[in-house]
Amino acid sequence: MSRLSKTDVVSIDDLSLPEIERVFTLADEFADALARGDTLSIANGLIMATLFYEPSTRTRLSFESAMHRLGGSVISSADMKASSAAKGESLADTVRIVSGYADLIVLRHPHDGAARVAAEYAPCPVLNAGDGSREHPTQTLCDLFILRRKKGKLKGLTVALCGDLKFGRTVHSLIYALARFGANIVAVPTSGMDVPNYVLERLAAERNYSFSTVTMDELKSLAGGLDALYLTPNAPHQMALFTGDLGLDKAPAGEAPASLDAFYVTRLQKERLGGEIKPGDYVRFDARALKTHRTQEAVVMHPLPRTDELAYELDSDPRAVYFEQAAVGVPVRMALIAWLIEQNRKKRASARDSSGLIRFKTEPFPRCVNSNCVTRFEGAHLRPRFRLARTVDRASLPLRCDYCERELRIEFVGHARSHRYYKYDESLYGYVRQWIEEQSLAVFETVKQAEESGYEPYRRGPQREVMNSAEIADAVNSLASQIAADIPDLTNVSIFGVVSHGAVLATRVRDVLDARIGIHAPCAAIDVYGSGEAIHLLDGASSLSVEGRTIIIVDDVINSGWTIQRAMTMIWQHGRPASVKLAVLIDRGHLAVPIRPNYVGKNIPTAPSERVQVRLAPPGTNGKHKTHDRATIYSMLEAAKAPEQAK
Amino acid sequence: MSIKPLVALDAAAVTRSIKRIAHEIAERNGGAQNLALIGIIRRGASLAARLAAELHSNGEKPGIPVGTLDISSYRDDGKGTPGDPRLLGRDIPFSLDGKRVVLVDDVLYTGRTVRAALEALADLGRAESIQLAVLVDRGERELPIRADYVGKNIEAPRGQRVYVRLAEVDGIDSVIIGNGK
Numbered sequence: 001m002s003r004l005s006k007t008d009v010v011s012i013d014d015l016s017l018p019e020i021e022r023v024f025t026l027a028d029e030f031a032d033a034l035a036r037g038d039t040l041s042i043a044n045g046l047i048m049a050t051l052f053y054e055p056s057t058r059t060r061l062s063f064e065s066a067m068h069r070l071g072g073s074v075i076s077s078a079d080m081k082a083s084s085a086a087k088g089e090s091l092a093d094t095v096r097i098v099s100g101y102a103d104l105i106v107l108r109h110p111h112d113g114a115a116r117v118a119a120e121y122a123p124c125p126v127l128n129a130g131d132g133s134r135e136h137p138t139q140t141l142c143d144l145f146i147l148r149r150k151k152g153k154l155k156g157l158t159v160a161l162c163g164d165l166k167f168g169r170t171v172h173s174l175i176y177a178l179a180r181f182g183a184n185i186v187a188v189p190t191s192g193m194d195v196p197n198y199v200l201e202r203l204a205a206e207r208n209y210s211f212s213t214v215t216m217d218e219l220k221s222l223a224g225g226l227d228a229l230y231l232t233p234n235a236p237h238q239m240a241l242f243t244g245d246l247g248l249d250k251a252p253a254g255e256a257p258a259s260l261d262a263f264y265v266t267r268l269q270k271e272r273l274g275g276e277i278k279p280g281d282y283v284r285f286d287a288r289a290l291k292t293h294r295t296q297e298a299v300v301m302h303p304l305p306r307t308d309e310l311a312y313e314l315d316s317d318p319r320a321v322y323f324e325q326a327a328v329g330v331p332v333r334m335a336l337i338a339w340l341i342e343q344n345r346k347k348r349a350s351a352r353d354s355s356g357l358i359r360f361k362t363e364p365f366p367r368c369v370n371s372n373c374v375t376r377f378e379g380a381h382l383r384p385r386f387r388l389a390r391t392v393d394r395a396s397l398p399l400r401c402d403y404c405e406r407e408l409r410i411e412f413v414g415h416a417r418s419h420r421y422y423k424y425d426e427s428l429y430g431y432v433r434q435w436i437e438e439q440s441l442a443v444f445e446t447v448k449q450a451e452e453s454g455y456e457p458y459r460r461g462p463q464r465e466v467m468n469s470a471e472i473a474d475a476v477n478s479l480a481s482q483i484a485a486d487i488p489d490l491t492n493v494s495i496f497g498v499v500s501h502g503a504v505l506a507t508r509v510r511d512v513l514d515a516r517i518g519i520h521a522p523c524a525a526i527d528v529y530g531s532g533e534a535i536h537l538l539d540g541a542s543s544l545s546v547e548g549r550t551i552i553i554v555d556d557v558i559n560s561g562w563t564i565q566r567a568m569t570m571i572w573q574h575g576r577p578a579s580v581k582l583a584v585l586i587d588r589g590h591l592a593v594p595i596r597p598n599y600v601g602k603n604i605p606t607a608p609s610e611r612v613q614v615r616l617a618p619p620g621t622n623g624k625h626k627t628h629d630r631a632t633i634y635s636m637l638e639a640a641k642a643p644e645q646a647k
Numbered sequence: 648m649s650i651k652p653l654v655a656l657d658a659a660a661v662t663r664s665i666k667r668i669a670h671e672i673a674e675r676n677g678g679a680q681n682l683a684l685i686g687i688i689r690r691g692a693s694l695a696a697r698l699a700a701e702l703h704s705n706g707e708k709p710g711i712p713v714g715t716l717d718i719s720s721y722r723d724d725g726k727g728t729p730g731d732p733r734l735l736g737r738d739i740p741f742s743l744d745g746k747r748v749v750l751v752d753d754v755l756y757t758g759r760t761v762r763a764a765l766e767a768l769a770d771l772g773r774a775e776s777i778q779l780a781v782l783v784d785r786g787e788r789e790l791p792i793r794a795d796y797v798g799k800n801i802e803a804p805r806g807q808r809v810y811v812r813l814a815e816v817d818g819i820d821s822v823i824i825g826n827g828k
Contacts, residue, residue, distance in 0.1 A: 166741075167740050167741075191709070191710070192709070192710040369744065369771070369772040369773055370772075371770045371771060396745070406742075407742075407744060408744075408773065409744050409745055409773050445773075553791075560776075562769070564791070565765050565766070565769060566769070568762055568765075568766075568790070569766050569769075572731065572762075572766075576731045578789070579789040579790065580789070580790045580791060581791060582791035592774075592775065592776035592777065593765060593776070593777045594750070594761065594765075594777060594778060594779035594792055594793055594794060594795055595765075595791055595792060595793070596791055596792070596793035597791060598791055
């Protein structure tokens with residue numbers, strides 16, 4: 001059992017401003033104590049476990065040094081990846097077990113949102129030492145601490161951020177933290193590496209920041225002659241109420257700040273370079289930028305290690321504080337641990353807001369699109385969790401993963417009680433909010449997924465029949481003819497139908513081929529969106545074989561084509577087919593991927609807002625029941641039409 | 648039997664094809680506003696960079712995101728047995744959510760490389776659409792894949808090979824039809 005009360009620092013936002021100030025006060029004291037050579041015993045009898053799933057020598061050594069300096073002990077595993085993780089143990093299990101050995105866990109992990117998962121499962125406090133491309137709160141604390149030490153305060157400071165402001169999440173954490181303290185920010189991005197709009201939107205929404213473009217001669221050599229974006233708090237009201245795009249080219253021209261207090265030069269991450277950004281285009285900060293009256297008092301910060309973006313000539317300049325910035329790593333981490341020990345005597349309200357979480361009650365659960373998100377690795381015990389994102393979008397519902405904060409755009413939403421689904425547009429936003437509260441929101445990637453989950457479309461206006469049962473039978477015959485004419489050796493063919501209508505059609509096509517040519521091809525059903533066995537055999541097939549076969553995928557309607565793409569992914573998990581052909585009853589002409597059917601029963605041109613729905617008698621029913629077969633076309637809900645059936 | 652190598656596209660024709668595809672991309676997508684280009688290493692990546700440059704010189708705003716996928720058909724375990732193409736690496740430092748992605752490769756043949764690329768892209772987010780641009784479509788498809796933009800259709804018998812050479816990689820731009828070995 002941990003001797004410390006449960007207080008996690010996963011994000012800099014987990015600490016309130018007074019708490020950050022307290023950590024800084026402690027860091028000042030510890031820096032002095034270290035300078036004096038004092039021996040401390042604050043952490044006597046406490047054990048810290050450092051779990052580093054990826055190497056980060058400086059962060060790890062500074063944490064371990066901090067704990068030793070405080071009189072505590074450290075246990076660690078030399079290489080987590082080689083130990084329990086290699087045996088397939090989940091992070092959730094590992095931190096629960098390690099909690100039995102230590103009072104505090106420091107975690108470094110390659111997956112986005114991993115520290116949040118660890119904090120939720122470990123009974124002892126968890127400190128995040130970097131999780132994927134997400135947060136690194138102790139790095140942010142060090143950045144803020146050195147600024148405050150050099151300038152005496154944070155509120156009202158003007159800090160210029162230079163270089164890659166787009167990809168580095170730590171620079172985004174720093175921007176948010178500076179904004180919480182009320183600092184002004186001058187963004188000087190390398191061309192193409194601007195501050196992303198979602199960062200600006202969050203500053204506007206949460207901190208009332210306004211934006212203007214400014215021209216400053218001393219920045220020209222840094223920004224390639226472009227204007228800088230000036231971000232200031234306490235915006236006039238009309239600025240805070242923006243929607244839509246914000247960016248360098250959209251912000252109005254404004255007046256440059258009278259002086260700059262600091263430059264924060266970001267590291268060039270070579271792996272981020274792509275396309276037309278060349279290493280030579282990246283910022284190269286040298287003494288020139290510090291020569292004007294506006295910048296002569298500015299300090300220069302950098303997270304180190306540096307490449308070419310920071311000139312060595314600056315090292316002897318007293319305004320270059322980056323080595324000091326690195327050196328405060330130990331006292332700042334000592335302060336954070338000591339602050340954690342102080343929490344034992346306090347009742348502390350969690351800074352984290354659990355309201356607004358969207359809980360999905362029924363499958364299908366949405367999946368985070370970030371392939372590095374911890375929810376993609378932790379397995380079934382971790383159900384994905386989302387919030388409504390702030391971004392305004394007319395055509396899709398933006399959700400944000402609660403673990404990695406990555407946005408997911410939902411095109412089809414459903415109401416779990418009425419079992420209706422809708423193509424999302426902004427007129428539904430109010431309903432979606434209500435459904436979230438009622439825990440009755442369902443979300444779908446495709447029409448097929450919605451329909452296979454038992455949802456009916458919300459339709460508007462009359463339906464019209466585009467194929468009756470005779471026409472569907474003709475189309476099936478036509479598909480069989482096209483297949484027989486195209487494929488010389490039908491003995492090597494397997495027919496895979498996409499659940500559920502495609503599977504019915506697959507057996508029908510097979511039966512026609514059987515009757516005409518006497519070849520009984522094995523049939524299987526591919527369950528693209530199900531949670532069970534992905535491919536299962538249908539009647540007449542003895543074994544599932546993919547390797548070396550010619551596989552015909554059969555589906556009723558091809559919409560975007562994503563369903564077929566997923567079906568191919570599932571087939572490839574079973575082997576390497578000699579070839580794959582695609583047969584569809586109806587091609588409605590709105591493919592969004594470079595997939596094209598080889599055999600088409602009927603082409604039915606549609607508008608994007610229209611849907612084509614096929615109904616088929618289940619397999620095994622005799623010819624009489626097939627008269628119920630039909631394909632209908634209808635319009636999906638459009639903007640300004642309320643879904644009254646949902647109420 | 649030896650067949651004399653045949654030049655299907657010379658340097659000027661390669662340049663014209665790239666220029667035309669860039670125009671078609673801009674036309675179909677109403678500019679390059681929401682575009683991202685993903686090139687398949689190596690020659691597809693060079694073509695993607697050239698298409699981006701071409702779009703810029705046609706007046707589109709600079710900064711079209713360009714990424715790469717590394718997809719190879721040969722196992723790297725030293726055994727040298729050809730397997731199906733699979734993803735070896737990627738460099739896509741931006742979100743694909745809501746983007747119109749143009750996947751770029753030099754030659755479209757069986758479609759297996761494109762299938763592996765689609766699987767990799769589907770894993771990276773929800774693009775609005777994925778379009779396929781190739782310098783050469785040589786037919787003989789084994790999968791239901793079709794390109795949206797094609798530089799040149801070349802019908803070459805199975806025994807023959809189509810070689811795309813690009814200045815960035817090979818020092819010269821050309822497309823040549825030659826013998827298998």
